Amino acid sequence: MATKTRLHLFEAFGVELEYMIVKDDSLNVTPLAEVLLRGAEGMIQGEIEHGDIAWSNELVSHVIELKSNGPKADLMALSNAFHENVVCINEQLGTQGARLLPTAAHPWMNPSKETTLWPHESGEIYEVYDRIFNCKGHGWSNLQSTHINLPFYDDEEFSKLHTAIRFIMPLIPALTASSPILNGKYTGYQDRRLYYYELNQARIPAITGKVIPERIFTKHGYQKRVYDKIASAIEPYNSGGLLDPIWLNSRGAIARFDRGAIEIRVIDIQECPKGDLAIVALVVAVLKILVAGKWISFDVQQAHGTSELYHVFKECVKNGSDAIISDPEYLKALGYTNHQKAHTVWLDLIDRTMEAYPSWMQPWSDVLRSIVNHGTLAERIIKSLNGDFSREELHAVYKKLSGCLQTNSLFVP
Secondary structure, X not given: OOOOOOOOOOOOEEEEEEEEEEEOOOOOEOOOHHHHOEOOOOOEOOEEEEOOEEEEEOOEOOEEEEEEOOOEOOHHHHHHHHHHHHHHHHHHHHOOOEEEEOOOOOOOOOHHHXXXXXXXXXXXXXXXXXXXXXXXXXOOOEOOEEEXXXXXXXXXXXXXXXXXXXXXXXXXXXHHOOEOEEOOEEOOOOEHHHHHHHHOOOOOHHHOOEOEOXXXXXXXXXXXXXXXXXXXXXXXXXXXXXXXHHHHOOOOEEEEOOOOEEEEEEEEOOOOHHHHHHHHHHHHHHHHHHHHOOOOOHHHHHHOOHHXXXXXXXXXXXHHHHOEEOOHHHHXXXXXXXXXXHHHHHHHHHHHHHHHOHHHHHHHHHHHHHHHHHOOHHHHHHHHXXXXXXXXXXXXXXXXXHXXXXXXXXXXX
């Protein structure tokens, strides 16, 4: 989300969407990112611009990232641009007998056998990652997510935004979970991607922490409590000096003071850009309400410790919209006196944001209510499978999901 001029809160947004590249017939992963990232002169590049959207490589050659080409204020226009680029990519991949597949995890990929690390630009960095963490596993080579980059101008704006993000972050998986199947089986989690997200760098705990960020409100504090600790922890493994603490930071929301932005990373990608951008719009609207401090005061938001928020987060990672929110202080802050299902909380948040920002929310109303009423994408996938996790049934359901991506339509069993 690099920009020459610093933006203020909510002036524009950077959005990133990741997709798996699979064979058209079998839906098995296939490492064809090079086909999409070959420039006009035939050279393979790390990033290629396509108008408002840029295509870029990720850690592995069977994943492609689409991202807004700079900060954008119009999320509906961005949604349409993402879909146009999905269609364009599928046309290119079609010549190779391949297509894009949505959701946050491939349902039967075997990472130990099918992982192909990206060997070109940044390849030497990925090799170091692989040496330290072994990237041939779920959570490394089998994951796709949606990232939201939100700008801040100075420490005051950072403090408000970071506080609001860490307060609402525990609830996000209850809205966005889309990774219930791995190794051809139901994992028992609605959001297995985030289960692995927490664990895949556990060898160096300073990198991810508890996923939920610490209570930090200044650039100086972030440097001391996050970047300096990561730098110290990674030093024994960083003989070539390739690993920068700033981008090693893997909390569920990471502060980039060089860009003046916080990136939220706990959102599983949905079945189509329309679904993803509706969720982005809702998360932004909730954050606007929180930053304004008119619903929940800044002091109340700030008071919640990382461990308490982490327990709410873990419940939502496992159970999605059926998660029971039971922490009394968190419930009190949200305005409840009794335990609540996360589904109820999100319904209330949609109503609250519709009232506060009707013109912002109205274009997304039908999509959001469909998502909440029918359950997370993970829950819709499980419902559609109806207990049959055979390869044939998985293939049929995920073929439909790839069709939803192509047509930019929601998946409703």
